[in-house]
Amino acid sequence: MITKESPKMGMYENVQHQFNKAADIINLSPAVRKILSITNTEIVVHFPVKLDNGTVQVFTGYRVQHNNALGPYKGGLRYHPTVDIDAARALATWMTWKTSLAGLPYGGGKGGIQIDPNLYSDAELERITRRFTFALGDNIGPEHDIPAPDVNTTPQTMAWIADTFMSTRSTNERTKYSHVVTGKPVGAGGLEGRDRATGFGVVVGIQEWANHNNYELSGKKYILQGFGNVGYWASHFMRAKGAVLVGVQDASGSIYNSDGIDPESLFEFTERNNKCVAGYPGASPYPQADFFSLDCDILIPAAMGNQITAGNAHSIKALLVAEGANGPVDSDGSEILESRGIAVIPDIYCNSGGVIASYFEWLQNRNGELWSLEEVMEKLEKKMKKSYETMQSIANKYNTDLRTAAYIGALQRIEQAYIQRGIFP
Template identity: 70%
Template structure:
């Protein structure tokens, strides 16, 4: 059943939802956002919660809970990832869906924002179980997703294979003459299933590009700059890969299993090969010094890239951060109190809705290719991605200067004003 959030204001619990609402309120106050439009944007359009049974390999049935929150579609179809993680709940989905709305608006894409996933720890399930879970979840979502309605993509613990299962399940519910029209119901697909060249690295490449643009704007060379990465998955790896090519040194990494430090730098490619042979874990990498997780953000470095989950940089560890720049590869990694501390210290923060927008831009390119029956080469995709990211970055820098605000507030202002213009021009039905 689809429901709406009540518009009655309640005290929000601390977490990602509280953070995104405080970020929104701050920017909305600065631009004196129209009160009626503000009421629309501070709630989600639709929320779907589904409970569904799946038979496990041992024959027993397990019940799973899945979520899909659609925040706003004033600019176009809902767009956003699906994650498989124990922290997935309705508040997390609401927060992430809102961030997606601001992200797509800031990037100038014809999309709205959505997010969702399943509350589970995927490492506890076999590949065949994950396939059945994914297919059953897709079936439960039904017509609440669609290529012109709501287009999911990979997120935490989901990947191209997950998207291929969703695509196949969704298309199997359509008549034969409709199937060819639905290949763009998801993005982030394998190449053989209609995916795009470069989509695998789009988010991490976008993180790298914003760091590069920041360095150029500040007259800084990335050569020999030390950087640390929290999360060595798709985003963290590709961001590190491109930074290393610029001569920067990866000196610290943290994943779900532990933290490591290497003063003279860790080879990104060697570490990747090690994780492939070590069940995805960085722990035990030869020559690296094991580090207590609580000490990770205090490492001596120039650039810090949180590329894991939300609320990782808090008021408890913000004061110990030595980096001059934080590039938010994850969604909502820095809470409001931590950001206040960091800004007072003079730390620059490239906000998530700008920094990791390469993923949704890459998804947009894939969606366009599927709709138009086109196939773009890798260099074309990356060139278009860099152009799009630079346009957004320069707009944020200009707004930050003219408004005398930080980069996050500037990014929110641009995103919100675009939505405000849309509502003013179109009006509100009826």
């Protein structure tokens, strides 16, 4: 079942384990290794907000900036009770690897607020977001650190952040700061197709793996953990490939239909059912704890981190795990899957469609351009395909798994930047 990310589960330790494995293989420069093994900056802010009932509550927000050797920090802001400094460190570090592997001129950052947004009204969430933005101050900026949507944050959240940030600048300079965030509504400078970019990228990754392994996706059965933005769009594009969705799990429950679940019908149901899949009439309830053991060909975990562990990795029947979420498989789970011959398309590649699209939006805003949906999807697919070729080539060269290959590709690019530039002073 969907479990919460927690420091006890060693999320940051998992990141470090993966990093050290790849660094050992390529004999990463000791100096670069020391730099990349820690974060650059860790920001914790406490800020008061007046709620609708007149009471004041103090919230805690985080922004961790891991590394900016390749460019400004880039990464999402999430609103979730599990947000803490450990999770932010891990997620920021993953963003550094993700942007490097994708060939983007970015580093990695991540953060958010420790909050359950379901407990607050829209008006309260707006005040919380604006106050958080003000508290962060100059720690974010369009050429310094560029947040984006993540778990429980939306284009509307980004619009509030952009407006607040621009409002603190002089009138004649405000238009220069519209790209302080990405993932904005299209009418507020957002990118056409940004909503589907991550899910689309997951499916491009699956198709590239299938092409490399002479594997036909049409008719294959898959299960999906998480039916938010990433999960829905992944299922939308998997349907176009002829794959059959047979199981879905979210925090409300698990559902199963061996004959197939229509993603569009399920989406319409969740829109009427508080974003929950439980109760969907086109499928039967299924025990939460047994979800990963469902009979299927492909598993797409697109919810929270550390979902596949030593406790359930042995029960997975899929031939392929495509990581739509950040860190859904912990180190123990990864070793078990590898020993069982189950392929894993790693998160720093598989779900990078979102940050690639964010880069496109950032460029669009900086250059005063407007890109069509067709242009965006074509550019995104091309970049995802190129990244896969890089990752697969490294895997072949070092005779290693795709995750380690992805890390090697990311680390080599950053190492090269330090070698060429030197280390100040």
